[in-house]
Amino acid sequence: MYYEIRQMPMTKMGEINLLVMCSEEVFGYVVGKVGLIANSLRTLLNIRAQLDQNKVNIKFEVL
Template sequence: MYITELKNLIEPLICQDNNELYYEIRQLPETKAGGIDLLVMCSEEVFGYVVGKAGLIANSLRTLLNIRGQVDHNKVNIKFEVI
C-alpha cells in the first residue's frame, strides 16, 4: 500500500519522455519499533530529482507518507540510496 503511494509520488518527478525509470522501492523487515521502513534505491541520474536540493523533496515525501500512515496508526520511515 505505501509502496504504491510512494511510487505514485516519485514517478512524476523523474518521468521523462524517452528515459526509463531507474529506481526501485523495497519494504525492509519490521523492527522492534513497529514502524514501516521503506528503501528507495535509484541511479545517480535520478537521485537528485528524488531527493531534491538539500533533501527538500525527500523530506516532503516522508511527511506525506507519515500523514497517510497516521490513518493506519503507522510510522513510515523512508531511506534513500544510490545503486
C-alpha cells in the same frame, strides 16, 4: 532513469521501513538541495501511517 522502493523487515512493532533506491541521475532530483520530492514522499507516507497508527522510516540510496 530507474528507481525502486522496497519494504524492509520491521525492527519494531508498528514501524515500517522503506528503502528508496534510485539511479545516480535520478537521485539528485529526488534528494536534491531542497529535497522537494523526498520531503513530499515523506509527508504523504506519514499521513497514511498516522491513519494506520504506524511510523514510517524512509532511507534513500543510489543503485
